[in-house]
Amino acid sequence: MTQDHLWLVDPCASEPYFLAGLGHRPMGGTEATVLRVLSGLAEKGVRSRLFQRADTGSRVSNDPLFYTSLQEAYRAADPSTVIVVINAWKVAIKLRKSHPAARILLWLHNYPGRHNRKMGAALVHAGVEVVCVSHSHATHLRRFLGNAVTGAPKIHVIYNPVSDALKRDATRRDPDLLLFASAPHKGLAEIFERFVAVRQAMPSLSLHVADPGYMTWTTPTPPEGVAMLGPLPQSELHCIMRQALCLFYPQSIFAETFGLVIAEANALGTPVICQRGLGANDEIVSTDDQTLECSDISALVARLTLWRRDPPRIKTQDAFRIEAVVDAWFELLQQPAGVTVAPPEPATTALAS
Incomplete structure (x- = not known):
C-alpha cells in the first residue's frame, strides 16, 4: 500500500x-x-x-x-x-x-x-x-x-x-457512587432494576447515568437514587469515572462486540461489574472478578461490599x-x-x- x-x-x-x-x-x-x-x-x-x-x-x-x-x-x-x-x-x-x-x-x-x-x-x-x-x-x-x-x-x-491519556491517578473513590456510561438501549432498564435491588441492601448508593448523546433513545424512568447526567464532554465523564466505585453494567440485554467503555474504565483504574459470558465482556475486562452472573443480586452486593472496603488496583490490557x-x-x-x-x-x- x-x-x-x-x-x-x-x-x-x-x-x-x-x-x-x-x-x-x-x-x-x-x-x-x-x-x-x-x-x-x-x-x-x-x-x-x-x-x-x-x-x-x-x-x-x-x-x-x-x-x-x-x-x-x-x-x-x-x-x-x-x-x-x-x-x-x-x-x-x-x-x-x-x-x-x-x-x-x-x-x-x-x-x-x-x-x-x-x-x-x-x-x-x-x-x-x-x-x-x-x-x-x-x-x-x-x-x-x-x-x-x-x-x-x-x-x-x-x-x-484506548487512549494513552487514560491512566489511573490519585483521585479518591466515592464508595457510594456507581456509574453507567452507555446509550440507554444497552440495557438501561435492566440496570435500573438491579440498582434498585442492590440499593435495598446498600441504601446509601447512588447511580449516575451518562448518555453519550450521539443518538436519541427512549430512556426509562429513573428510580430513586439515580442522577441523569445527559451527554458530557469526555474529560468530565472520565473525571466522574475516576471517582466512581465502579462502572455499573450488570445487564444481559446488549452484547458488546468490544466494549470500549469497559476498557476505558479499566484504563482509569475503575473496575467494572458486567455480565459473565455476554458478548466480549470476559475478553475485555482486565480481571476475572469483574464478570458475574448479574441476576444474582447477593453476588452483586458482595462484590460492591468488597470493593468499598478494598478498591482494586487495575489497568486496561496493553493490547488495547x-x-x-x-x-x-x-x-x-x-x-x-x-x-x-x-x-x-x-x-x-x-x-x-
Missing part, C-alpha cells in the same frame, strides 16, 4: 465527525475509534480519506485527515487503494463493482442480524475481507456465516483503541492501547490480501492489590 491510498468509508454515522471534535462533542465509540486509528496511521505516514454519509466538505484546518462525502467513494481510484468500509456489507459489495482491483475490507463493529444470512457468500464472491474487533466477535461471526459450500470470508481481529492497535492496522494494510492478522487472546487474572 502506498502512503496515500487508504479510504475509510462510513455510510452509517448520522452526522459527520472530525478529529477536532474527539473528546469535545458527543460521539459514538465507533466514530472515536475510526478517528484514533486514522490519526495514528497518519503519524506513520499513511494519508487517509474519510468518506461519510453527510456532506463534509474537505480538509479541516490543522487536521491530518481528508474528509469528503460518501458519493465520492464510487469515483475512480488507484488500483493500490485499500478501502475499509464500516459495518455496511452491502456498500462494500457495491464498491467492489466500482473498484474491481482494490483491496476491500469490511470493518464490523456490530453483530449482523438474521436478515444478513446472505452476506457471507456475497463477501466471498466479491473478495471482501472482514475485520472484527475482538476474538469473541470473530467467533460469533464465523458461526453466523458458516457455510461449507461457499466458504467464508477471511476474518481478521484488531481491537478498538493505541500504539498496539495502530501497529496491527499498519501491518494489515501492508499485507497481501487475505493474510490474517489477529492479536493473541488476552488472559484475565484475579484482581491485583
Whole structure:
C-alpha cells in the first residue's frame, strides 16, 4: 500500500465527525475509534480519506485527515487503494463493482442480524475481507456465516483503541457512587432494576447515568437514587469515572462486540461489574472478578461490599492501547490480501492489590 491510498468509508454515522471534535462533542465509540486509528496511521505516514454519509466538505484546518462525502467513494481510484468500509456489507459489495482491483475490507463493529444470512457468500464472491474487533466477535461471526459450500470470508481481529491519556491517578473513590456510561438501549432498564435491588441492601448508593448523546433513545424512568447526567464532554465523564466505585453494567440485554467503555474504565483504574459470558465482556475486562452472573443480586452486593472496603488496583490490557492497535492496522494494510492478522487472546487474572 502506498502512503496515500487508504479510504475509510462510513455510510452509517448520522452526522459527520472530525478529529477536532474527539473528546469535545458527543460521539459514538465507533466514530472515536475510526478517528484514533486514522490519526495514528497518519503519524506513520499513511494519508487517509474519510468518506461519510453527510456532506463534509474537505480538509479541516490543522487536521491530518481528508474528509469528503460518501458519493465520492464510487469515483475512480488507484488500483493500490485499500478501502475499509464500516459495518455496511452491502456498500462494500457495491464498491467492489466500482473498484474491481482494490483491496476491500469490511470493518464490523456490530453483530449482523438474521436478515444478513446472505452476506457471507456475497463477501466471498466479491473478495471482501472482514475485520472484527475482538476474538469473541470473530467467533460469533464465523458461526453466523458458516457455510461449507461457499466458504467464508477471511476474518481478521484488531481491537478498538484506548487512549494513552487514560491512566489511573490519585483521585479518591466515592464508595457510594456507581456509574453507567452507555446509550440507554444497552440495557438501561435492566440496570435500573438491579440498582434498585442492590440499593435495598446498600441504601446509601447512588447511580449516575451518562448518555453519550450521539443518538436519541427512549430512556426509562429513573428510580430513586439515580442522577441523569445527559451527554458530557469526555474529560468530565472520565473525571466522574475516576471517582466512581465502579462502572455499573450488570445487564444481559446488549452484547458488546468490544466494549470500549469497559476498557476505558479499566484504563482509569475503575473496575467494572458486567455480565459473565455476554458478548466480549470476559475478553475485555482486565480481571476475572469483574464478570458475574448479574441476576444474582447477593453476588452483586458482595462484590460492591468488597470493593468499598478494598478498591482494586487495575489497568486496561496493553493490547488495547493505541500504539498496539495502530501497529496491527499498519501491518494489515501492508499485507497481501487475505493474510490474517489477529492479536493473541488476552488472559484475565484475579484482581491485583
